[in-house]
Amino acid sequence: MRIILVGFGVVGQSLARILLQRRPELVRSYGFNPKVVAVVDKGGAAVNMRGLDLEEILSLKVKEGTVAASRDGRPDLSALEVIESVEAEVMVEVTPTNIKDGEPGLSHIKSAFRTGKSVVTTNKGPLALALPALTELAEYSGVQLRFSGTVGAGTPILDLAKKCLLGDRIISIRGVLNGTTNYILTEMEEKHISFHQALKDAQRLGYAEANPSMDVDGLDTACKIVIMANWIMGRKVTLKDVKIEGIRNVTREDLEEASRRGRTIRLLGFIDKDLKVAPTEISKGDPLAVKGVLNAVTFTSEFTGEETIIGRGAGGMATASAVLRDLINIKEALSSTL
Amino acid sequence: MRIILVGFGVVGQSLARILLQRRPELVRSYGFNPKVVAVVDKGGAAVNMRGLDLEEILSLKVKEGTVAASRDGRPDLSALEVIESVEAEVMVEVTPTNIKDGEPGLSHIKSAFRTGKSVVTTNKGPLALALPALTELAEYSGVQLRFSGTVGAGTPILDLAKKCLLGDRIISIRGVLNGTTNYILTEMEEKHISFHQALKDAQRLGYAEANPSMDVDGLDTACKIVIMANWIMGRKVTLKDVKIEGIRNVTREDLEEASRRGRTIRLLGFIDKDLKVAPTEISKGDPLAVKGVLNAVTFTSEFTGEETIIGRGAGGMATASAVLRDLINIKEALSSTL
Numbered sequence: 001m002r003i004i005l006v007g008f009g010v011v012g013q014s015l016a017r018i019l020l021q022r023r024p025e026l027v028r029s030y031g032f033n034p035k036v037v038a039v040v041d042k043g044g045a046a047v048n049m050r051g052l053d054l055e056e057i058l059s060l061k062v063k064e065g066t067v068a069a070s071r072d073g074r075p076d077l078s079a080l081e082v083i084e085s086v087e088a089e090v091m092v093e094v095t096p097t098n099i100k101d102g103e104p105g106l107s108h109i110k111s112a113f114r115t116g117k118s119v120v121t122t123n124k125g126p127l128a129l130a131l132p133a134l135t136e137l138a139e140y141s142g143v144q145l146r147f148s149g150t151v152g153a154g155t156p157i158l159d160l161a162k163k164c165l166l167g168d169r170i171i172s173i174r175g176v177l178n179g180t181t182n183y184i185l186t187e188m189e190e191k192h193i194s195f196h197q198a199l200k201d202a203q204r205l206g207y208a209e210a211n212p213s214m215d216v217d218g219l220d221t222a223c224k225i226v227i228m229a230n231w232i233m234g235r236k237v238t239l240k241d242v243k244i245e246g247i248r249n250v251t252r253e254d255l256e257e258a259s260r261r262g263r264t265i266r267l268l269g270f271i272d273k274d275l276k277v278a279p280t281e282i283s284k285g286d287p288l289a290v291k292g293v294l295n296a297v298t299f300t301s302e303f304t305g306e307e308t309i310i311g312r313g314a315g316g317m318a319t320a321s322a323v324l325r326d327l328i329n330i331k332e333a334l335s336s337t338l
Numbered sequence: 339m340r341i342i343l344v345g346f347g348v349v350g351q352s353l354a355r356i357l358l359q360r361r362p363e364l365v366r367s368y369g370f371n372p373k374v375v376a377v378v379d380k381g382g383a384a385v386n387m388r389g390l391d392l393e394e395i396l397s398l399k400v401k402e403g404t405v406a407a408s409r410d411g412r413p414d415l416s417a418l419e420v421i422e423s424v425e426a427e428v429m430v431e432v433t434p435t436n437i438k439d440g441e442p443g444l445s446h447i448k449s450a451f452r453t454g455k456s457v458v459t460t461n462k463g464p465l466a467l468a469l470p471a472l473t474e475l476a477e478y479s480g481v482q483l484r485f486s487g488t489v490g491a492g493t494p495i496l497d498l499a500k501k502c503l504l505g506d507r508i509i510s511i512r513g514v515l516n517g518t519t520n521y522i523l524t525e526m527e528e529k530h531i532s533f534h535q536a537l538k539d540a541q542r543l544g545y546a547e548a549n550p551s552m553d554v555d556g557l558d559t560a561c562k563i564v565i566m567a568n569w570i571m572g573r574k575v576t577l578k579d580v581k582i583e584g585i586r587n588v589t590r591e592d593l594e595e596a597s598r599r600g601r602t603i604r605l606l607g608f609i610d611k612d613l614k615v616a617p618t619e620i621s622k623g624d625p626l627a628v629k630g631v632l633n634a635v636t637f638t639s640e641f642t643g644e645e646t647i648i649g650r651g652a653g654g655m656a657t658a659s660a661v662l663r664d665l666i667n668i669k670e671a672l673s674s675t676l
Contacts (some may be wrong), residue, residue: 154642156502164494303659304492311645321641
C-alpha cells in the first residue's frame with residue numbers, strides 16, 4: 001500500500017517509527033506492506049515512488065527541521081501539489097486541528113478524494129465541521145475515510161462501538177473525552193485549588209496549551225461528540241448542533257460540596273436526543289469518574305446495558321497506533337472489493 | 339441461516355425472544371435471516387425444517403416445561419441425534435457449564451463439527467478443558483467456533499481485544515471476571531461483614547449458587563482466563579495450566595487494612611508469562627476497582643498502553659445478545675468464503 005503522509009509532527013513521526021519497527025510483523029500477520037512514497041511538512045516534501053527511507057527522513061527532521069532536506073527532497077512542492085500529483089492508495093492527514101474553517105486539513109482531504117485516495121486522519125477540524133459531507137464525498141469517490149485516532153487517541157472507542165456491539169442497538173453515549181479538563185478537575189478536587197491555579201499547573205506540565213480554549217471551553221469534547229454521533233449513531237450533525245459549556249465556572253467549592261455527598265464533577269459529552277457538553281455531577285463510583293488525563297466512555301445498549309471503556313486519550317505513539325489500525329482496516333476493505 | 343438451539347434455559351429463551359423481536363432489523367442491517375429449525379431441552383426436541391414458531395415454543399416451555407410438547411415436538415430425540423440428523427449451518431450450545439469433563443457440551447460441539455456445522459457456545463466447560471483441540475478440530479472441519487458470551491456476558495471483552503487492537507500487540511491482561519465474587523468482596527468492604535455473611539446474602543439474592551465453589555474458589559475466573567489466553571494471545575493452554583486461589587481466605591480485616599491505605603482487594607485473573615487467579619490488592623483509583631456484580635478487564639498493549647473495559651458480566655439478555663453477535667459474525671465469515 002502506497003501512503004502519502006501529510007503532517008510530520010509528533011503523530012506523523014510516531015507513525016514512521018512504528019512502521020519501521022513493525023514492518024515484518026505487519027506483513028506476516030495482516031499481509032499489510034506499507035510503503036510511504038511521500039512525506040510533507042511545513043518546509044516542503046520528500047517524494048520517492050520506490051518508498052522513502054524512513055530512518056533517514058526521521059533523522060533529517062530532527063537535524064534539519066524539514067523532510068525537504070532529504071536526497072528525495074522537494075522544497076518546491078506544497079501538500080496539495082503532492083496529493084494531486086503523487087500516486088498512492090492512502091493519504092494520512094495529521095496536521096493540527098483548526099475548528100474555524102478546518103483548513104488546511106479540509107482541502108487536503110477533499111483533494112485526496114478527488115484523486116481517488118482513501119484518507120486516514122487524526123484532524124478533528126474537518127470532521128467536526130463537515131463530516132456528513134465528507135462521508136458522502138468518500139462514498140461518491142469510492143474511497144474510505146477513517147479517523148480512529150480523533151477520539152480517545154489509541155483507545156479504540158469508535159471501533160468498540162462499531163465493531164463489537166453488532167446486533168445490539170446503542171441508545172445513548174456519554175463520556176469524559178478530554179484529558180486536559182479531566183486533569184484540571186481532578187487536581188482542583190484533590191489539592192483543593194482553584195480553576196486558575198490548576199490550569200496554570202497543567203500548562204506548566206504541558207497538559208494544557210498556552211491558549212487553552214479548545215480544552216477548557218469544551219470545544220475539543222464537542223468535536224469528539226460530533227464524530228461519534230456521525231460514525232456510531234448515523235446522525236448527520238456538525239459542531240453547530242452541540243450545546244457547549246466548558247469548565248471555567250466550576251469552583252473549588254462546587255467540587256468540595258459534591259465530594260461531601262460522595263460525588264464529583266466531570267466534563268461530560270452526551271449523545272442522546274440532543275448533543276451536549278457540560279460539567280456534570282456524577283457518583284464517585286461511576287466508571288466515568290476517572291482521574292487525571294484518562295478518557296472514559298459509557299455506551300448504553302438495548303440488551304447489554306452499560307459498557308464503559310477507559311484509556312489514555314492522548315499520546316503520539318498511541319494516536320499513531322490508531323492510524324495504523326485504520327490503515328490495516330482500509331487494506332482489508334480495499335482487498336475485499338477487488 | 340438454519341440454527342439448531344441446544345439448551346433452552348435463560349440464555350436459550352432470551353435468544354429466541356431477541357430473534358423474534360429483532361428479525362426485520364437483522365435482515366435489513368446485516369442481511370441476516372435466522373431460522374431456528376430445532377430446539378432441544380431436557381424433555382426432548384422440537385424440529386421443523388421450515389423454521390419453528392418461536393412464539394409457540396417459548397409459551398410451551400413456560401406452560402409445559404419442555405419444547406417437546408409442541409406440535410413439532412419430538413420427545414424421542416436426544417440432542418446428539420438432532421445435531422447429527424438435522425441439517426443446519428450453526429449449532430448454538432447453551433447448556434450449563436461442567437468443568438469436570440465438559441459434558442454434555444463437549445460431545446455436542448464435536449458432533450456439530452463432524453456434521454459440518456459451525457458452533458456458537460456460552461458453555462465454558464468444553465472450552466476451558468479442550469479449547470486448543472476444539473480450535474484445531476473446527477479448522478480441520480472448515481467451520482467456525484465462537485464463544486463471545488463466555489467472557490463478560492454481553493460486554494464485548496473478547497471482541498475488543500481481537501477486533502479493535504489490530505496492529506498493536508497485547509502484552510498482558512488482568513481483570514475482574516466474576517461478578518459473584520466481586521459482589522461478595524464489595525459487600526464485605528462496605529458493610530464490614532465476614533465472607534460467610536456476604537456469601538449468605540449473595541445466595542439469598544440469587545447472585546451465588548447453593549454450591550458456590552465455581553465462583554468463590556476462582557474456577558469460573560480461571561475458565562475465562564483460559565479462553566482469553568487461547569483466543570486473544572494464541573496460547574495453547576487449558577484449565578490445568580492456571581494457578582488458582584479463590585476468596586475464601588480473604589477476611590474483613592484484610593479489606594479494612596487495605597482500605598486505610600486507599601486500597602482494596604479484588605479477585606483478579608492474570609495472563610502474563612503465567613496464568614493465575616488470586617485475590618489481589620489494588621488502588622481504589624484503579625479502573626479495575628469496580629463495585630458489585632460488574633466485570634472489568636485491563637489490556638496492556640505495546641503502543642496504546644492500558645485500556646480497560648467495564649460492563650455487567652451476567653444476564654440472560656446480555657449473554658443472548660453476545661450469541662447474536664457471534665451468529666452475525668459467522669454469517670459474514672461464511673458469506674466471504676462463498
